Amino acid sequence: MLYVGNLVYTVLQAAVKLSIVLFLRRIFPSQTFRRIAQGIEIILLLHGTLFTIPFAVQCTPVQSIWDRTITDRRCLNLQAVGFSSGGLAMAEDIAILLLPIPHVWQLKISLPRRLAVIALFSVGSFACVTSAIRIKYLVEYSTTFDETWDHVDIVVWSFIKQSMAMLCASLPTLRLLLVHIASRRRPGSSESFFHRETPKQMWRWSFDRLRRCRMRKQQDSDSAPRQTGEGVLVTTTVEVDRLSSMAIDVPPFPPPAYPGPRNNA
Known part of the structure; x- marks a missing residue:
């Protein structure tokens, strides 16, 4: 042993x-x-x-x-x-x-x-x-x-x-575990965001922050046209995912009303 x-x-x-x-x-x-x-x-x-x-x-x-x-x-x-x-x-x-x-x-x-x-x-x-x-x-x-x-x-x-x-x-x-514990002990602090918000809102906040960081790096960098295109593609994909996630809260549209049979009399 x-x-x-x-x-x-x-x-x-x-x-x-x-x-x-x-x-x-x-x-x-x-x-x-x-x-x-x-x-x-x-x-x-x-x-x-x-x-x-x-x-x-x-x-x-x-x-x-x-x-x-x-x-x-x-x-x-x-x-x-x-x-x-x-x-x-x-x-x-x-x-x-x-x-x-x-x-x-x-x-x-x-x-x-x-x-x-x-x-x-x-x-x-x-x-x-x-x-x-x-x-x-x-x-x-x-x-x-x-x-x-x-x-x-x-x-x-x-x-x-x-x-x-x-x-x-x-x-x-x-770190996230420690922040979560600290927010429970201090509900009035700024870190209590992780305690007040729902998991869906936390995901949106993190995702928006990541998207802004990527866009800032894309604007500051002097990249080639091909790299710029890739950056736009990634940004477009992010926007589609974000819209699709927000569409969950939208109520469905009512079904269309079809006209009944015409009365020739």
Whole structure:
């Protein structure tokens, strides 16, 4: 079980961090930010690949990892591998934590909102703390005489770190839920729009906002004639969908009255 857990932990931490960096690269489109993010992505891919192989073939034969009755086995120095992986993971956490802060500070928004966004990104600082605690237990584990007992703390903090990493990666998708909860607690605030309006009105509001954003981008861009035509086509489709959705509230027309048979008398 520990053998499989080490493999899953190494791959999972690289995948979660990679998803966070890809998300940040979509938010901040500057060239400098993209180059730094691409460098971190390469390091994460190498970390997830190169450190999975030593954990997978840490002993030869592989069965000797869990079958201690096999005496003629050869094993790698897992302490060095664990310290290297833990130190690199902590450096990655710090780099991802500091990566968006300078760009967020330059946003043209109010200071309270700016600090709120920085605090949101700073939730990942707990992952740095868990990495340091995990390295502490790795040091204690290197001089242990009872692997099954001293390995418990490492496993617990590894799961805590992965849970916090996945929570940080999911925070952007939880914004609407947090706004909905805040609107219930403050009915008079401006955010209570999401609580007062019906789902149909919310959909129309979101759709109109997206359409205006697309039209603004289309007006500001110097595109080719073909691209302009595509933009008009998209806008026309949006208008048709919007009219069709609004037509739901229109009552049906009465059936036409057909004249009866003529009376020749």
